[in-house]
Amino acid sequence: MDRLTAADVFVTIAARGSLTGAADALGMSRPMVTRYLAEMENWAGARLLHRTTRRVSLTPAGEEALARCRQMLDVAATMPSTLAASDEQPRGLLRIACSQSLAEAVLAAAVAAYLRRHPQVAIDLHIGARAVNLVEERIDLAIRITNDIDPNLIARPFAQCASVVCASPEWVAEHGAPRTAEDLALHNCLTYSYFGKSLWEFERKVGRKRERIAVPVSGNLSANETQVLLAAAAQGAGIAMQPLYAAAPLIADGRLVALLPDCVPQALGVHGIYASRKQMSTALRTLIDFLALWFADPAHWVPDVPAPARRKVGSLQAARVSPLSSP
Secondary structure (H helix, E strand, C coil), X not given: CCHHHHHHHHHHHHHHCCHHHHHHHHCCCHHHHHHHHHHHHHHHCCCCEEECCCCEEECHHHHHHHHHHHHHXXXXXXXXXXXXHHCCCCCEEEEEEECHHHHHHHHHHHXXXXXXXXXXXXXXXXXXXXXCCCCCCCCCEEEEECCCCCCCCEEEEEXXXXXXXXXXXXXXXXXXXXXXXXXXXXXXXEEECCCCCEEEEEEEEECCEEEEEEEEECCCCEECCHHHHHHHHHCCCCEEEEEHHHHHHHHHCCCXXXXXXXXXXXXXXXXXXXXXXXXXXXXXXXXXXXXHHHHCCHHHCCCCCCHHHHHHHHHHHHHCCCCCCCC
């Protein structure tokens, strides 16, 4: 049997969660899907799926096989079109989803630069904090700051996003600064409402070793958009953990102060998320490549910080995982 087709069937089973769903998506009969899966397991020499009456799940061997099948399908999808696409000009509409803070701080300028280079492309930005369904909402590319990537989607690493714990000088003067990460549990912390229970994760140096800690935090204000929490922290509402790119200008001009210099908040990956590499348009392919280079440039992350104040921000970046290196 055709191994490429078998790989496609196996990847579709993993994405749909059932053999019936894969059969519907591929326009195959259920027995044919079962046959291709049997051949895949025969070639792998291992059982690839746990089967129940309602759903299937991957075995450890299946996880490994899934990654290899995706690589094989990616190569197969790109090889025939490489030469044909080399002379094709990017054109058409792209729908991009991104959070408001990242869109304002980094993405808007990147999109403007890309459109100047490729004027036949149009971009429709969808701004919001929630994770969108790419297929249902017809989103070509979602830019997310997360370490939790759906295995059924494709993620292109763009950068890492460092964070900083901060508060206004007035808040610190009135309530005192936390001396350790554990002290945050005793302070009013501004939290992100999409998390049921907020755990702020850190890494700190203990002797010659580094340890990771998670501190449960709470407070009297939560929001589903980081910019609201940033503005509230600058107004003295409490302590916030913010992306360094968003907090840097306020720290540089003294409206916020960075706390806990010995604790590094967990860095989050910045990814470009899309559904499939199959039949990817030239516009989307060139945009993803363009954004990967744009996000890798340190100058694009805190462009509004005056040059003299960059030293202050630079010291924060040096103490943390850089938001500019690939995860």
